[in-house]
Amino acid sequence: MAAAMRLLVTGACGFVGSTLCREVRAARPDIEVTGLDNFRREGSRSNVEPLRRLGVAVTEGDIRDPGDLDALPAADWVLDCAAEPSVLAGVSGSVSSFDVMDHNLIGTIRMLEYCKRHGAGFILMSTSRVYSIAPLAALAVEVVDGAYRPTRFRSDLGLTAAGIDERFPTAPPASLYGVSKRCSELVALEYAEAFGFPVWINRCGVLAGAGQFGTAEQGIFSFWVRSWLAGRPLSYIGFDGRGAQVRDCLHPRDLAPVLLRQLAGSSPAAAGDGLDPRICNFSGGAANAMSLAQLSRWCTERIGPGHVGAVPRTRPFDLPWVVLDCGRAGRLWDWRPATAIDAILDEIRVAAT
Numbered sequence: 001m002a003a004a005m006r007l008l009v010t011g012a013c014g015f016v017g018s019t020l021c022r023e024v025r026a027a028r029p030d031i032e033v034t035g036l037d038n039f040r041r042e043g044s045r046s047n048v049e050p051l052r053r054l055g056v057a058v059t060e061g062d063i064r065d066p067g068d069l070d071a072l073p074a075a076d077w078v079l080d081c082a083a084e085p086s087v088l089a090g091v092s093g094s095v096s097s098f099d100v101m102d103h104n105l106i107g108t109i110r111m112l113e114y115c116k117r118h119g120a121g122f123i124l125m126s127t128s129r130v131y132s133i134a135p136l137a138a139l140a141v142e143v144v145d146g147a148y149r150p151t152r153f154r155s156d157l158g159l160t161a162a163g164i165d166e167r168f169p170t171a172p173p174a175s176l177y178g179v180s181k182r183c184s185e186l187v188a189l190e191y192a193e194a195f196g197f198p199v200w201i202n203r204c205g206v207l208a209g210a211g212q213f214g215t216a217e218q219g220i221f222s223f224w225v226r227s228w229l230a231g232r233p234l235s236y237i238g239f240d241g242r243g244a245q246v247r248d249c250l251h252p253r254d255l256a257p258v259l260l261r262q263l264a265g266s267s268p269a270a271a272g273d274g275l276d277p278r279i280c281n282f283s284g285g286a287a288n289a290m291s292l293a294q295l296s297r298w299c300t301e302r303i304g305p306g307h308v309g310a311v312p313r314t315r316p317f318d319l320p321w322v323v324l325d326c327g328r329a330g331r332l333w334d335w336r337p338a339t340a341i342d343a344i345l346d347e348i349r350v351a352a353t
């Protein structure tokens with residue numbers, strides 16, 4: 001009988017890590033899942049017992065600490081979901097710039113050393129924030145139905161009505177967070193080359209759903225709906241305080257089909273585009289995109305009236321329109337998002353009520 005596949009999930013008690021642990025256990029109970037988390041994310045300890053009940057071996061430890069990693073069992077695959085995930089991390093709030101690099105880049109390198117030692121494959125949860133800020137900030141936009149819409153696309157740069165695709169530039173500035181992830185992607189690909197283990201870079205846009213703890217840095221959709229429910233003050237920040245800025249969102253459980261194929265050793269179809277097939281966008285895309293003003297409208301209809309203030313001055317990393325194009329994931333992996341934005345928002349609402 002073949003030995004069971006062993007999967008190590010870092011950041012297992014965070015939003016994405018815990019969601020994917022649950023999905024893997026449900027779809028493939030034969031996969032042995034170990035979860036590592038340092039519980040830096042407030043609220044993450046609440047996932048320990050539910051995950052243990054599903055058979056996930058949850059361990060406290062830090063991806064930056066070689067001693068913690070030495071104590072772990074060997075694995076066939078690492079799914080790296082441990083990070084400091086905020087675009088503002090390092091420039092505002094309590095997280096230092098060094099901490100962003102330490103958790104996100106040094107932590108990744110430690111995990112790659114683990115993969116090298118055990119001959120394990122590596123799957124990085126990367127982000128749309130690797131894409132350059134300047135061309136996105138300079139985008140010409142108009143407001144339609146309370147939402148920005150680009151008036152001119154740059155298909156030469158990989159920016160179309162479907163969103164930002166994998167051709168889009170990644171040169172800095174892209175935020176400390178974005179660059180820490182871009183460096184992680186590059187180091188992972190270099191380790192793959194040098195030591196012959198498989199690497200997949202799953203670049204995700206905004207991820208949203210129940211299981212987020214409702215803080216702003218964990219994602220705007222959950223933060224907004226939960227704040228609305230709790231009657232906490234909200235503001236449209238930047239862009240003249242109109243709330244027209246647009247983001248798309250994806251439920252992380254929608255990643256499970258592609259994750260399971262990656263774990264099973266499947267190769268993607270040929271895209272014939274000359275780009276590295278190991279790097280791929282996964283997102284809700286244009287159909288799952290909404291502005292803050294539209295999100296407020298959704299909250300008013302589903303929850304009740306609320307008040308949103310305005311802080312007109314735009315911050316350095318605020319962008320008018322960030323929609324991630326996942327069309328290539330369709331061509332490579334026959335993958336598309338399954339959960340509509342309305343269902344995602346409703347899941348957040350129900351879980352927080």
Ligand SMILES: NC(=O)c1ccc[n+]([C@@H]2O[C@H](COP(=O)([O-])OP(=O)(O)OC[C@H]3O[C@@H](n4cnc5c(N)ncnc54)[C@H](O)[C@@H]3O)[C@@H](O)[C@H]2O)c1
Nearest residue numbers: 011013014015016038039040041044062063082083125207
């Ligand atoms: N949430 C999103 O919208 C989004 C979008 C794109 C990519 N991602 C990526 O997905 C991954 C998970 O994000 P999330 O939203 O679940 O964040 P999260 O904060 O909910 O989860 C991260 C988890 O990692 C743990 N952690 C942090 N540093 C650690 C360390 N050094 N050692 C061990 N554990 C550590 C935290 O305690 C937390 O439980 C991150 O890599 C993030 O960059 C998230």
